[in-house]
Amino acid sequence: xxxxxxxxxxxxxxxxxxxxxxxxxxxxxxxxxxxxxxxxxxxxxxxxxxxxxxxxxxxxxxxxxxxxxxxxxxxxxxxxxxxxxxxxxxxxxxxxxxxxxxxxxxxxxxxxxxxxxxxxxxxxxxxxxxxxxxxxxxxxxxxxxxxxxxxxxxxxxxxxxxxxxxxxxxxxxxxxxxxxxxxxxxxxxxxxxxxxxxxxxxxxxxxxxxxxxxxxxxxxxxxxxxxxxxxxxxxxxxxxxxxxxxxxxxxxxxxxxxxxxxxxxxxxxxxxxxxxxxxxxxxxxxxxxxxxxxxxxxxxxxxxxxxxxxxxxxxxxxxxxxxxxxxxxxxxxxxxxxxxxx
Amino acid sequence: xxxxxxxxxxxxxxxxxxxxxxxxxxxxxxxxxxxxxxxxxxxxxxxxxxxxxxxxxxxxxxxxxxxxxxxxxxxxxxxxxxxxxxxxxxxxxxxxxxxxxxxxxxxxxxxxxxxxxxxxxxxxxxxxxxxxxxxxxxxxxxxxxxxxxxxxxxxxxxxxxxxxxxxxxxxxxxxxxxxxxxxxxxxxxxxxxxxxxxxxxxxxxxxxxxxxxxxxxxxxxxxxxxxxxxxxxxxxxxxxxxxxxxxxxxxxxxxxxxxxxxxxxxxxxxxxxxxxxxxxxxxxxxxxxxxxxxxxxxxxxxxxxxxxxxxxxxxxxxxxxxxxxxxxxxxxxxxxxxxxxxxxxxxxxxxxxxxxxxxxxxxxxxxxxxxxxxxxxxxxxxxxxxxxxxxxxxxxxxxxxxxxxxxxxxxxxxxxxxxxxxxxxxxx
Numbered sequence: 001x002x003x004x005x006x007x008x009x010x011x012x013x014x015x016x017x018x019x020x021x022x023x024x025x026x027x028x029x030x031x032x033x034x035x036x037x038x039x040x041x042x043x044x045x046x047x048x049x050x051x052x053x054x055x056x057x058x059x060x061x062x063x064x065x066x067x068x069x070x071x072x073x074x075x076x077x078x079x080x081x082x083x084x085x086x087x088x089x090x091x092x093x094x095x096x097x098x099x100x101x102x103x104x105x106x107x108x109x110x111x112x113x114x115x116x117x118x119x120x121x122x123x124x125x126x127x128x129x130x131x132x133x134x135x136x137x138x139x140x141x142x143x144x145x146x147x148x149x150x151x152x153x154x155x156x157x158x159x160x161x162x163x164x165x166x167x168x169x170x171x172x173x174x175x176x177x178x179x180x181x182x183x184x185x186x187x188x189x190x191x192x193x194x195x196x197x198x199x200x201x202x203x204x205x206x207x208x209x210x211x212x213x214x215x216x217x218x219x220x221x222x223x224x225x226x227x228x229x230x231x232x233x234x235x236x237x238x239x240x241x242x243x244x245x246x247x248x249x250x251x252x253x254x255x256x257x258x259x260x261x262x263x264x265x266x267x268x269x270x271x272x273x274x275x276x277x278x279x280x281x282x283x284x285x286x287x288x289x290x291x292x293x294x295x296x297x298x299x300x301x302x303x304x305x306x307x308x309x310x311x312x313x314x315x316x317x318x319x320x321x322x323x324x325x326x327x328x329x330x331x332x333x334x335x336x337x338x339x340x341x342x
Numbered sequence: 343x344x345x346x347x348x349x350x351x352x353x354x355x356x357x358x359x360x361x362x363x364x365x366x367x368x369x370x371x372x373x374x375x376x377x378x379x380x381x382x383x384x385x386x387x388x389x390x391x392x393x394x395x396x397x398x399x400x401x402x403x404x405x406x407x408x409x410x411x412x413x414x415x416x417x418x419x420x421x422x423x424x425x426x427x428x429x430x431x432x433x434x435x436x437x438x439x440x441x442x443x444x445x446x447x448x449x450x451x452x453x454x455x456x457x458x459x460x461x462x463x464x465x466x467x468x469x470x471x472x473x474x475x476x477x478x479x480x481x482x483x484x485x486x487x488x489x490x491x492x493x494x495x496x497x498x499x500x501x502x503x504x505x506x507x508x509x510x511x512x513x514x515x516x517x518x519x520x521x522x523x524x525x526x527x528x529x530x531x532x533x534x535x536x537x538x539x540x541x542x543x544x545x546x547x548x549x550x551x552x553x554x555x556x557x558x559x560x561x562x563x564x565x566x567x568x569x570x571x572x573x574x575x576x577x578x579x580x581x582x583x584x585x586x587x588x589x590x591x592x593x594x595x596x597x598x599x600x601x602x603x604x605x606x607x608x609x610x611x612x613x614x615x616x617x618x619x620x621x622x623x624x625x626x627x628x629x630x631x632x633x634x635x636x637x638x639x640x641x642x643x644x645x646x647x648x649x650x651x652x653x654x655x656x657x658x659x660x661x662x663x664x665x666x667x668x669x670x671x672x673x674x675x676x677x678x679x680x681x682x683x684x685x686x687x688x689x690x691x692x693x694x695x696x697x698x699x700x701x702x703x704x705x706x707x708x709x710x711x712x713x714x715x716x717x718x719x720x721x722x723x724x725x726x727x728x729x730x731x732x733x734x735x736x737x738x739x740x741x742x743x744x745x746x747x748x749x750x751x752x753x754x755x756x757x758x759x760x761x762x763x764x765x766x767x768x769x770x
Contacts, residue, residue, distance in 0.1 A: 263344040266564060266643045273551045274558060300548030303540070305643070307351035307619030309650060311657055312361045 053079035055086075055095050069108040072123050074101040075116045083108050124159045128152060131176045134242065144241025151237065175236025182245050266305040269298040351619060355536035360472055362616050370475055371435050378478030379432035382702045386430050389703045432700045433480055437693040442474045444690050445484030446611055447683045452488060454680060456513060459499070460606045461541055466495035467610045468539045473532045475616075481702045482525065489517060490525045498537050524712035539615075542605050542624035549628060550598045553639060557582070557590035563642035574642065581634035600631040600675040607679070608668040618661045622654075626661035630671070 051060040053068070055078045060066045067080045076096045086092050087105035094101045113119045132152045139145040158168045180187070271294050282293075351357055362370070433441065446467045453463030469491040470484070496504040504510075508519040555561040559575035569577075575587070584590045604627040609615070614623050629636045640658075644651050665671060670682050686694070705711060 260343050260345055262350065263346060265346045265348070267548075267552070268562060268564065270555075270562075273555065274560070275551055275554050297548070297551065300544050300551065302347050302350065302548075303542075303620065304545035304548035304552075304624065305621050306347040306540075306545075307357070308621040308625070308643075308654060309346075309348045310351055310357070310619050311653060312357075312617060312619065313363055313657070316361050316363045316366060 050077075053077075053082055055079070055082040067110065070111045070116065070119070071101075071103045071108050072120070073103055073107070074099050075120055077111075077116075121160050125156055128156045128159065128172070131172055131179070134239075138243055139239075140241035140243065144239065148239050148242070151239065171236040173236070178235040185247075262302070264302070264305070266308060267301045269294065269301055273297060351540070351621075354540055355534075355538055356540045356615075357619070359534060359536055360616060361619075364613075364617060367475075367613060367616055368435070371439065374476060374478055375433070375435040375438050378480050378702070379700075382432055382478075382480050382700055383430050385702050385704045386700075430700055431696065433478075433693060433696060437689075437696060438474075438479055440690045440693045441479045441484070441697055442471065443611055444686065444694060445474075445479065445488060446470055448485065449488040449491065450607070450610065451680060451683065452492065456492070458492070458496070460602075461543055462492070462495050462499045464541055464543070464606060464610050465499055465539050466491040468615055469494060469529065469533060471613075471615070472536075473529055476532050479697060480700050481705050482528070482708075483701070483706065486521065486708055487525055487529065489514060490522055490529055493522050494526065494529065494537075520709045520712075524708040527712070528708075540620045542609065542620040542627070543602065545620055546598065546601055546605060546624045546628070549624065549639070550594065553578075553594050553635065554591055556639065556642075557587050557594065559587070561642075569642075574638075577638055578635060581638050582632070594635075596675065597628070597632040597635070601627040603675060603679060604630055604665055604671065607670040608665040611670060612664050612668050614661060614664055617664070618657065622658050622661050623665075626658050626665055629658060629662050630666055 050068075052058070053066070054076070058066070058079065058081075068077045069080055069083050070077050071094075074094050074096075076094055076099060078095070082095070083105060086095055087103060087108070091102050091104045093099075094103050111119050113122065129152075132148075132155070134145075134148060136142065136145045139148065155168055155172065158164055449467050449470060450463060453460075453466065466488070470487060473482075473487060473491070474484075493504075493507060493510050496510065507522045511517045511519045511522050552561060556574055556578045559571045561571055561574060563569075563574065579585065579587070579590055582590050582593050584593055601624070605624060609623050609627065614626075618626070625636065625640070640655070644654055669687075672682075
C-alpha cells in the first residue's frame with residue numbers, strides 16, 4: 001500500500017510477467033530436471049514414461065502441447081487427442097487392456113495431484129463428504145457426533161481400499177436420497193416409481209455395470225430404495241443421536257401494510273359510480289398506465305372523511321405535537337444556516 | 343390492526359405540525375410579531391447610525407443624495423423614510439394578519455393571472471400562510487415570497503411538468519430566475535420541509551359522488567336506521583326541492599361548483615386550514631352551499647343519536663361561521679369570482695401603508711442574501727475570517743485522512759499529485 005512498497009511490487013509483477021511469458025524456458029527447465037535425476041529412469045521406464053501416451057504411444061517429446069487426461073472411473077491416463085478420437089461419438093470402453101469401464105468424454109480432466117492414488121482418494125473423500133455433511137449441532141451429544149465421524153471415515157476407507165464397494169455405494173446413495181427427500185418432501189421422485197421393476201438384481205447387475213455411469217447409478221439407487229425389511233437399510237445408514245430435521249415454517253404471504261388495514265367509519269366504497277364529471281373512467285388509455293377509477297373513488301372518499309372526527313380544538317390544546325419550534329430560529333430572526341461542509 | 347380514516351389523518355404533517363387551537367395560533371403570531379418587531383427596530387437603528395456616519399463624512403464634499411443607499415433601488419425600506427430619529431412604528435399582530443391576508447389575496451390574483459389550476463394556487467397560498475406563521479411580513483416581502491411559493495407549489499403539484507425556475511420567471515413580469523430561487527430555501531425551511539397540504543377539493547368530489555348516488559336511490563349509508571335507499575332518495579329530493587333525480591343531479595352540480603368556490607377562496611384566505619380538518623372544511627362549505635341536503639347526508643354518516651354527533655355538527659358549524667365571515671363569501675355563486683378583492687377594507691389599506699415604514703432593511707435584498715449564504719462566495723473581497731479559517735482547517739484534516747488511506751504523498755516528484763478519483767492504482 002505504501003509508497004515504499006510500490007516499486008518492489010511493480011518489479012515483482014514484471015518478474016512474474018517475464019517468467020509467464022516464455023514457455024520455452026519453463027519446458028527447458030523441466031527437461032533439465034529430468035536429466036539431473038539419474039536414479040529415477042528405472043521407475044520412469046516401469047511406468048513406461050509419463051511422457052508417452054499409453055494408447056497411441058505418441059510422446060510429448062514430439063508434441064510439446066500434449067496434455068494428459070484421466071477419467072475418475074478408472075484413472076487411466078491418456079492424451080487429449082486419444083480422448084477426442086475415442087470418446088467423441090459417445091461413451092466407449094476404456095482402451096487400456098484389461099479395463100472394461102465405460103467412459104464418457106465429459107468426465108475427463110487434468111489430474112490435480114501427481115500421484116493418482118491421492119487423486120482418487122481426494123475424489124472419494126469429496127464425494128463422501130458431500131453426502132455425509134452432518135455437523136455437531138445435528139446430534140444429541142458429542143459422543144454421537146464422534147461415532148458418526150468414525151462411521152464416515154470407515155465408509156471412506158472402505159471405498160478407498162475397495163472393500164464392500166457395491167454395498168457401501170448402495171447405502172451411500174440410499175442415504176443421499178433419504179436426505180434429499182427429507183429436505184424437500186414435495187420433490188418428484190422418479191426413482192421411486194422405477195423401483196420395483198429392478199428389484200431382482202441377481203444376474204442383471206452385471207449387464208447394468210457395463211452401461212454408462214449415470215444409468216448405472218440410477219439403477220443402483222433405485223435398488224437401494226426398494227422396500228427393505230429394515231428401515232435402516234432403506235435410509236442407507238442410521239446414526240444414533242441424529243436429530244430429526246425440523247421443517248421450517250412456511251413463509252407467510254407478504255403484507256405491504258404490515259398488518260394494518262383501513263376500516264372506514266363513515267363510508268363504504270363502491271366499485272362503480274354513476275356520474276358524468278369523471279368521464280375518463282372507462283378509457284383504455286387510462287387503464288393502460290395502471291390508473292383505476294376505484295382507486296380514485298376510495299381516495300376521494302378517504303379525503304372526504306379523513307379527520308371528520310378529529311377535533312383540533314381539543315386535541316391540539318393539550319398536545320405538545322406542534323411545539324416543534326425548538327431548534328429553528330424562527331420569527332424573522334436569522335435563519336438556520338446551511339450546513340457548511342468545508 | 344385496523345385504523346380509521348381519522349387515524350390516517352392523524353399521521354399527516356398537516357395534523358402534526360400545522361394544526362392549532364385558536365389560542366395557540368394567536369400566541370404563535372404574537373411571538374413571531376414581537377420577535378420580528380425587535381429585530382426590525384434593531385436593524386433600522388443600526389442602518390440609521392451608519393447612514394448618519396456616512397452623511398457627516400460626505401457632508402463637506404458632495405451635496406446630499408439618496409442614490410447610493412445600500413439597497414440599490416432604495417425603495418420600500420424603512421431606512422429611506424424621512425423619519426430621522428423617532429421610534430419605528432412596527433405592525434401589531436392584527437395588522438400583520440391583515441397584511442398577510444392581503445398578500446394571499448394578491449397571490450390568488452397572481453394564480454388567476456398565470457391561469458394555474460386551483461389546487462396549485464391553493465397550495466401556494468397555504469405555503470405562504472404557513473410561512474408567515476413563523477416569519478413576519480416586516481421581515482420578508484409578501485410579493486417576493488409569493489412568487490417562490492407558487493414555484494414550489496407548481497413543483498409539488500405538477501412534478502416534472504412544472505418546468506424550471508427560469509421558465510416560471512419568464513411568465514412573470516420583471517422577475518429573474520434568481521428572484522424565484524433566492525427565498526426558496528428560507529421558505530422550505532420555514533415549512534419544515536412539510537410539503538404536503540391536505541386540500542378539501544378531492545374530498546368534495548367524493549361527497550359529490552355519494553350525493554349523486556343518494557338522489558338516484560343507489561346509496562348504501564353506514565347509518566341507515568332502517569331507511570331504505572328509496573326512502574333516502576325521497577328525502578334527498580325533498581331537501582333539494584326538485585321532483586326528478588335528473589334535476590337533482592343538475593342541482594347537485596351547481597352546489598358542487600358553489601362549494602368549490604367557497605373552498606378555493608374563503609377557505610384559503612382564513613385560518614380554516616389551521617383550525618379545522620379538510621373533511622370539516624369541505625362539509626362546512628357544502629353546508630353553506632346547500633344546508634338541507636348536507637344535513638340529511640350527515641345524518642346518514644353519523645346518526646343524530648350518536649354521542650359524537652353534536653360535536654361534529656358543532657365543529658362544522660363553527661367552521662361555517664368562519665368561512666361565511668370572510669368577505670369573499672356570497673350566498674349564491676357569482677360569475678366574477680375575484681370582484682370582491684378589488685377594494686381593500688380601510689384597515690388593511692392602513693396596515694399596508696404602515697408596513698412600508700417598518701420593513702427590515704437587512705432582508706429586503708433576498709438575492710444578495712442568498713448569494714452570501716452560498717459556499718465560497720466572496721463578499722467584500724474576502725470570506726469571513728473565522729469561516730475561512732475553519733474551512734482551511736477542515737480541508738487540511740480531510741487531506742490528511744485521505745493520505746492515511748491512500749498512503750503518504752509523493753515527495754520530491756516532478757509531477758503534482760492528482761487529488762481526484764483518477765489517481766493511479768498503487769498496486770499491480
